[in-house]
Amino acid sequence: MKLTKLATGLLLATSLLSACSENNKQQNSAPTLLAEAKSRLDIYKPVTLSADLSHLSENQKKMIVLLIEASDIIDELFWQQAFGEDKASFLASIEDEKVREFARINYGPWDRLDGDKPFLSGYQAKAAGAEFYPNDLTKAEFEQADFADKNGLYSVVKRNSDGRLTSVAFSELYSDSINRIAAILEKASSFADDKEFANYLNLRATAIRHDDFQASDFAWMDMKNNPIDVVIGPIETYEDQLYGYRAAFESYVLIKDLAWSEKLAKYAEYLPELQKDLPVKKAYKKEVPGSDADLNAYDVIYYAGHSNAGSKTIAINLPNDEKVQLEKGTRRLQLKNAMQAKFDNIMLPIASTLIVAEQRKNVTFNAFFANTMFHEVAHGLGIKNTINDKGTVRQSLKEHASALEEGKADILGLYMIRQLLIKGAIEEGTLQDYYTTFLAGIFRSVRFGATSAHGKANMVRFNYFAEQGAFSRNSQGLYAVNIDKMTAAIDSLSELILTLQGNGDYDGVAALVAKSGVIKADLAEDLALIEAANIPVDITFKQGKQVLGL
DSSP: OOHHHHHHHHHHHHHHOOOOOHHHOOOSOOBBBGGGGGTTTTOOEEEEEEOOTTSHHHHHHHHHHHHHHHHHHHHHHHHHHOOOOOHHHHHTOOOOOHHHHHHHHSSSSSTTTTTTTEEEETOOOTTTTTSSSSSTHHHHHHHOOOTTTOOOOSEEEEEOOOOOOOEEEHHHHHHHHHHHHHHHHHHTTTTOOSSSHHHHHHHHHHHHTTTOOOHHHHHHHOOOOOOOOOEEEEEEOOTTTTSSSOOOOOEEEEEEEEEHHHHHEEEEEGHHHHHHHHHHOOGGGGGGGOOOEEEEEEEEEEEEGGGGGGSOEEEEOOOHHHHHHHHHEEEEEEHHHHHHHHIIIIHHHHHHHHHHHGGGOOOOOOHHHHHHHHHHHHTTTSOOOTTTSBBBBBHHHHGGGHHHHHHHHHOOOOOOOOHHHTTHHHHHHHHHHHHHHHHHHHHHHTOOOOHHHHHHHHHHHHHHHHHHHEEEETEEEEEEEEHHHHHHHHHHHHHHHHHHHHTTHHHHHHHHHHHHSSSSSHHHHHHHHHHHHOOOOOEEEOOSSTTTTO
C-alpha cells in the first residue's frame, strides 16, 4: 500500500509541475521587469523584525530556533502552492537584485498589490486558483464533476491518467516536507516549559501529518499562559481566488506582550451581549459566540508563507473551524510591533496627505490598534451557518466569502467600539478618534489591490460610506468624518452584510462586489496623491535567527 501511495504521489507531483510549467511558461531569455512595473519596486518599506527575548529561558530560545526552521519549510510549501515552478531557478534567472527581491516578496512574478498583474516578461496572468487546481480547469467542469474531497481545505485538485478530476491530500503530495515539519514541532515540544503549549505542538504535528486540524485547534484555544506561540499550517483560503475552498501554508512565530495582553483581557466577555444587540433581525444573530475567547498582544518575530506574501498581517483571528468557534470562540492575536511599524511609516503620512487638518490629531496609534483588534474580535460575531440550510456561510458564498467576511469584521468592529465606549468598557480616546483613524485606514488598506479580500472589502465599504455621506471631501481633496452619518452607515451596512451571509446569497454578494468593489475616479486621484508623496504601500521584514541574536 505504501509503495502504491508513493508511486501515485510521484505521478501526481510530476503532473502538477508539468501543468504549472505550461501556465507560467517563460521565454528562453531571462525574465526582465516590465516597464510599467518600474515604479512598483519601492512600495515596501524594509523593517527589522525583532523583540526583547531577555526574559526567555535557554530552552525557550532553542524552541524559537526550531519553530523558525519549521516555518522555513512552510515557506517553501507556499511557494509551490502560489507559484509551482522551481523557486531557486526562478529567482536565479532574475539578474537585477532589486527585481529579484520584489519577486521574493510577491512569491512569484505577479504583483500582489496590483491585482496580481505580471511584472516580469514571459509570464501570463496568474491563475485564479493558484496551483490548487489544473490550470485549464473551468468552473463548469469543476461544478459538474463528482470526486472525493471536492471542496476540501487540505487537498489539491488534479487530473488522473484519464484526464478526470481527482483530489490529492496535502499530506500525500507534500509528504517529505510535511514529515519534516511535524518532526521539528515534536522536537520543539520537548523544550516547552508550558505543558499546554507542548501538547499543542505535538497535536499540531499529528494534524499536519493527517490533514485533520480540529483537535490541535481545540488545544490551541486552551492555551492561556504560554509566553511563546506559533500559528502554523494550511490556514487561510485567500490564495484560492477561484473558489476560496483551499488553504495555503503559513506561519507566525510570536512572543506574548504580557502587559498589553492584560489590558485587553476584559473585552472578550462582552461578545454574547454584543451579539444580541446587533442591528439585524434575530434570525441572523441566533448563534451564540463562545465566551472562552481571549485577546492578546504579541511581538511577531517571524513570518513565513502566505502571511509573508505581499501585504503583511498585523492581527490574527483563529481558528477558522466553525465548530471550534461556536464551542470555544476564537483567539485574537494583535501583532503590536508590526502594527506600530505600519502606523509610523504609512498611517501618519497618509493622514497628513488626505485628512483635513483639524481631524489629523484624531488619527492615533491607540485607535489604530483598537480598530485592528476589534476587527478580529468581530469575526466571532454574526453568523457562521446559513439560516436556510445552504450549509456554512463560507461554503455558500464560495470565492466571495472571504471579502464579505472581512467587510463584516471591519464594520462590526466599529459597532463594538461604539457600544463599548457607551458602556464605559473602553476608556481611552473618543469616537471621533476611532472613526477618523478608520477612514485613514481605508486609504491604507485599499492600496492592497482588488484581488485581496481585504482590498475588496475596503472598496465596498468606502463606496458605501461615500453614498451615505459618512465623510465629505473638500475642494482640496481632503476628507472629514461626519460622526452621525458614519454611525448610521455602520448600522445599515452591518445589517446588509449579515443578511447576505445568513441567506448564503451568492448572487447578492457578487452584485455588491461588482457594483461597489471598485476604485472610482475621486479615490484614484487620492491614491495618486499618496503615491506622489512616496508613502510606502506596506512593509517587508528583515527577520530570522541572526536578527534575533539566535
